[in-house]
Amino acid sequence: MIEAAGRELGPKAVVTDRAEMEPWLSDWRGRVHGEAPAMLAPATTEEVAAIVRLAARHRVPLVPQGGNTGMAAGATPPADGSAILLSMRRMKRIRIVDPESRRAVAEAGVILANLHDAANAVGMRFPLTLGARGSCTIGGLTSTNAGGTQVLKFGTMRSLIAGVEAVLPDGSIHNGLSGLKKDNRGYSLDQLLIGAEGTLGVVTAVALRLVPAIAARAVAWTGVGSPSDALALLRFLEARSTAIEGFELVPADSLELVLRHVPGTRPPLGGAHPWHTLIEATTVDPRVDIAAEIEALLAVALNQGLAADAVIANNEAQAEAFWRIRDTISEAERAEGQTLAHDISVAVTDMPRFIIDAKAEVERRFPGVIASGFGHLGDGNIHFHVRAGDHASPDWYEAEGAAITRMVDDLVTAAGGSISAEHGIGQLKRAELERLAPPGRIHALRAIKHALDPLGIMNPGKLVP
Amino acid sequence: MIEAAGRELGPKAVVTDRAEMEPWLSDWRGRVHGEAPAMLAPATTEEVAAIVRLAARHRVPLVPQGGNTGMAAGATPPADGSAILLSMRRMKRIRIVDPESRRAVAEAGVILANLHDAANAVGMRFPLTLGARGSCTIGGLTSTNAGGTQVLKFGTMRSLIAGVEAVLPDGSIHNGLSGLKKDNRGYSLDQLLIGAEGTLGVVTAVALRLVPAIAARAVAWTGVGSPSDALALLRFLEARSTAIEGFELVPADSLELVLRHVPGTRPPLGGAHPWHTLIEATTVDPRVDIAAEIEALLAVALNQGLAADAVIANNEAQAEAFWRIRDTISEAERAEGQTLAHDISVAVTDMPRFIIDAKAEVERRFPGVIASGFGHLGDGNIHFHVRAGDHASPDWYEAEGAAITRMVDDLVTAAGGSISAEHGIGQLKRAELERLAPPGRIHALRAIKHALDPLGIMNPGKLVP
Numbered sequence: 001m002i003e004a005a006g007r008e009l010g011p012k013a014v015v016t017d018r019a020e021m022e023p024w025l026s027d028w029r030g031r032v033h034g035e036a037p038a039m040l041a042p043a044t045t046e047e048v049a050a051i052v053r054l055a056a057r058h059r060v061p062l063v064p065q066g067g068n069t070g071m072a073a074g075a076t077p078p079a080d081g082s083a084i085l086l087s088m089r090r091m092k093r094i095r096i097v098d099p100e101s102r103r104a105v106a107e108a109g110v111i112l113a114n115l116h117d118a119a120n121a122v123g124m125r126f127p128l129t130l131g132a133r134g135s136c137t138i139g140g141l142t143s144t145n146a147g148g149t150q151v152l153k154f155g156t157m158r159s160l161i162a163g164v165e166a167v168l169p170d171g172s173i174h175n176g177l178s179g180l181k182k183d184n185r186g187y188s189l190d191q192l193l194i195g196a197e198g199t200l201g202v203v204t205a206v207a208l209r210l211v212p213a214i215a216a217r218a219v220a221w222t223g224v225g226s227p228s229d230a231l232a233l234l235r236f237l238e239a240r241s242t243a244i245e246g247f248e249l250v251p252a253d254s255l256e257l258v259l260r261h262v263p264g265t266r267p268p269l270g271g272a273h274p275w276h277t278l279i280e281a282t283t284v285d286p287r288v289d290i291a292a293e294i295e296a297l298l299a300v301a302l303n304q305g306l307a308a309d310a311v312i313a314n315n316e317a318q319a320e321a322f323w324r325i326r327d328t329i330s331e332a333e334r335a336e337g338q339t340l341a342h343d344i345s346v347a348v349t350d351m352p353r354f355i356i357d358a359k360a361e362v363e364r365r366f367p368g369v370i371a372s373g374f375g376h377l378g379d380g381n382i383h384f385h386v387r388a389g390d391h392a393s394p395d396w397y398e399a400e401g402a403a404i405t406r407m408v409d410d411l412v413t414a415a416g417g418s419i420s421a422e423h424g425i426g427q428l429k430r431a432e433l434e435r436l437a438p439p440g441r442i443h444a445l446r447a448i449k450h451a452l453d454p455l456g457i458m459n460p461g462k463l464v465p
Numbered sequence: 466m467i468e469a470a471g472r473e474l475g476p477k478a479v480v481t482d483r484a485e486m487e488p489w490l491s492d493w494r495g496r497v498h499g500e501a502p503a504m505l506a507p508a509t510t511e512e513v514a515a516i517v518r519l520a521a522r523h524r525v526p527l528v529p530q531g532g533n534t535g536m537a538a539g540a541t542p543p544a545d546g547s548a549i550l551l552s553m554r555r556m557k558r559i560r561i562v563d564p565e566s567r568r569a570v571a572e573a574g575v576i577l578a579n580l581h582d583a584a585n586a587v588g589m590r591f592p593l594t595l596g597a598r599g600s601c602t603i604g605g606l607t608s609t610n611a612g613g614t615q616v617l618k619f620g621t622m623r624s625l626i627a628g629v630e631a632v633l634p635d636g637s638i639h640n641g642l643s644g645l646k647k648d649n650r651g652y653s654l655d656q657l658l659i660g661a662e663g664t665l666g667v668v669t670a671v672a673l674r675l676v677p678a679i680a681a682r683a684v685a686w687t688g689v690g691s692p693s694d695a696l697a698l699l700r701f702l703e704a705r706s707t708a709i710e711g712f713e714l715v716p717a718d719s720l721e722l723v724l725r726h727v728p729g730t731r732p733p734l735g736g737a738h739p740w741h742t743l744i745e746a747t748t749v750d751p752r753v754d755i756a757a758e759i760e761a762l763l764a765v766a767l768n769q770g771l772a773a774d775a776v777i778a779n780n781e782a783q784a785e786a787f788w789r790i791r792d793t794i795s796e797a798e799r800a801e802g803q804t805l806a807h808d809i810s811v812a813v814t815d816m817p818r819f820i821i822d823a824k825a826e827v828e829r830r831f832p833g834v835i836a837s838g839f840g841h842l843g844d845g846n847i848h849f850h851v852r853a854g855d856h857a858s859p860d861w862y863e864a865e866g867a868a869i870t871r872m873v874d875d876l877v878t879a880a881g882g883s884i885s886a887e888h889g890i891g892q893l894k895r896a897e898l899e900r901l902a903p904p905g906r907i908h909a910l911r912a913i914k915h916a917l918d919p920l921g922i923m924n925p926g927k928l929v930p
Contacts, residue, residue, distance in 0.1 A: 172904070183810060345647045345648060379646045421648065437650065
């Protein structure tokens, strides 16, 4: 298979050097390690199709991979070396950026930050963004239906995708890039491929919606009494302004960890508050003084007791400093010690209570741990992290991790929520999906997988329980 | 099977009287006639599940049906009476209308106009609308991924759906109504069921996004020189206002037919123009004078030569009169004589040229016919209708119809477009889909259908070639 690929695609597309493959054989968190006899790196959709046909003929599974920044080990090959790594990073062409139709077409290997820049260069904007923007790729974002910090206004990747080009497991090319705004010719393969984590085919390019570039933004930080107060503040702002596009919840202990471990960070407010929110508002109209608008709204909110204190960033540097606090919480936690991450969602209105109750229940059941929910409150999606605490043994993660995760997932399921809000299932959440999803759903997932990939060559061992 | 359903669901749920079934055995256009030994009318999701389980046990296919207003005979049973009609019209409860979370949950049999009213009663709006709003149902709109006149701003049904509840072919209930804004637990069954025309399961309820109610609307009519001028006018307006939510193209001959056949209609403008546009702009802010805003923009557009003449409706009655012209074009065509309808799309920028070229080519190949494209220019979706003309024989539709449709579909396919923009495939477009879709796509549609409905009991003979 590897030799055949070399003959068909040329030596540039085939990597077998172990050292060169090394960084791509483990997941981003370094928790899951795989092996692969080779890494194939096609440069075109036709080359991907040729590889998939070879994989089908030789019955060798493929593991598609973009920036390898996923949080569920969905792009890490199996440990037994039975699969070949399919790096999409050479497919990095931005084929179209068209301000008139507000569309871009980017290949799977395009790095998110590069798409941001390309859109910006023509006065437009691709609004989805997240911490890994400098490494994550459009193909990976599509295959995981990624979220990020601007979902409140623009939705997840799914709502920004206008079409998908992919190589299906039979080697045929699905071309959904036609740019049609309306097309009802049967089941939407585009929608099926979004969030499929490479198990139904290889996404090779994506048509994306653009929005007008931002003329100005205002970034504010507030101190609030509780998650419920934070949600009330969000509702207050949303009812009075369409400019709110980011609203992140930060607990006091997350802020403390960042201040302790991340150099150059400073507290945005003078006093102490049990909870904080980071608010971003934008305008595309240069005549609008967005900072003044948000300042006026926050003044009323302070008067009404919805927030205890608030500050608006004076300039872009300060705005970036506020965002840096939010973006480095996970990094600060890792510096502090062992951490278990859970990316979960419940209905937005249920989230404030969930954050408080789940923290109390987990800390009661597992004495010594510190549980903490932070992130996208307005999407009903928080990262519910559980830290080992001071007295934990070095093998705490291995010893207690699975039991804690099961408890968190049980709490989420009992609340009608999702055990994977934006990170996907990958390898890490497969057992929990099987344990908690209704049998009819598991049956449907398996049936679709088997129907489209009967040979099981597309990213085996991921997503489908 | 029918007796078993009677025993399980009670006599109210079972109709076997031929006269009572009669209106539901033919499609809305009266072109396709079916037969069925019974019509089952469940009142709850559990009753639907019981019926599907019976259908699976007895191997009797089901044909789900809402308001029976579909344009592709997707809800008409087969002529041999082998299937049972599944009327969803008793499932007409609006379970939730919540202004705070901007969500509604409506059962499949809820009539669109009733949902409009329910949303309006709490200061909100469900923005999708179309001519059949007084009869069509939420289940049918979901299963056909319906479009309509406000897609320009709000998208098709797919983009307004937050979740789907359905009974899958194995009788299990898929509950996608959780209200989660982020949920990445594997393939999206919701997205697969949208537009599946009842072939993968029975949609029983849908969670829908609401938007704030309109404070005021402005409806304008313009005369323009060509479809290309019309598109330039739309781009001009969209670049200067976010209020445009409807933009319909009407050719002179469509207007003439309406004035001739529809009582009480009057020409909106004094002079004659080869093409017209109907424009709707709305605001949710009562302080905005939307009519003045649009009037000012149209004055500039007239000055720049983007339109030849324009008028803004003085009041709601006049606004309704403008819309009545647009909404009665098909009715006027039928009064004039035999008409072949094609619901097609191409990329928006290609549409002006397509309208002109396709008309010329069809009229040249089939002398005597009159071809005319009208409708949703801003979505790249027009209804390309071909009329028999004066000299056609009474069997023109049967004699030439298929050949004309094949030609139109070939032109659309050559232009990279879709032979079904918003009406779906149903029975009427199945052969053309098979003729024109890539083999890989046909294979994928069949594989998904067989995987989820191995017994073939869900709306057989529809959508999947």
